[in-house]
Amino acid sequence: MSENPNGLAGAAETALRVRAHYEQLEQRLLGRTWTLPELAVGFTNDAAYVGRLVLAAEHTWDIDGDVGAELRHKLAECLWWAFVLADKLGVDLPEAYEATMDRIDTGLRTTLHDAPGDGQ
Template sequence: MLPDDLLKRCRAIRKAYRELEIKHHEKEWSIEEDLLALTNDIGNMNRLIMTKQGRYYDETPYQLEQKLAENIWWLIELADRLDIDIQKEMETFLAQKEELLGIKK
């Protein structure tokens, strides 16, 4: 699924952000604050997608591709914080859908 080195890089980036949170706010963000950041980024991505479809005007300083990747990063981060093996869960999810839809591997 996701290469181990990619997951390690995601974790290293989150660790660096945690250090900044502690430095500036004396404690790391809670899971709820991480989720709030993700939902904010999903809103930004939504506007970027609407802009790409000609249904909104571009007011964000972000690129759609980068924002999509950032949202995936947040999901990986949340899975880690909730002790969810995202690799295993993705495999289970995909296998179930493939079976349900009659998709042969």
């Protein structure tokens, strides 16, 4: 996997550039761009399909095509949707992700440290 030197901030920039292209197409085809609720439905639709792909990966749901390739594609699209929605809602997703993961990590480390060990 190639590493993006800009991390999530670079990924966000790419996501918004791609979204701008979609907005141009929507303007041509619909005479308007998708609303925030339409964007949210697009995200939830792709996220739900990830669930089906996980079932397919576990051999409990059949799909046509390459399950691994589809999973990579849909997971990437879900990340794209998250960047798009965050932008529309005024959320700095790279900053929010870092702050949230730091908070969760600290809480889990504290819990693990304070929890009784395996008979130790």
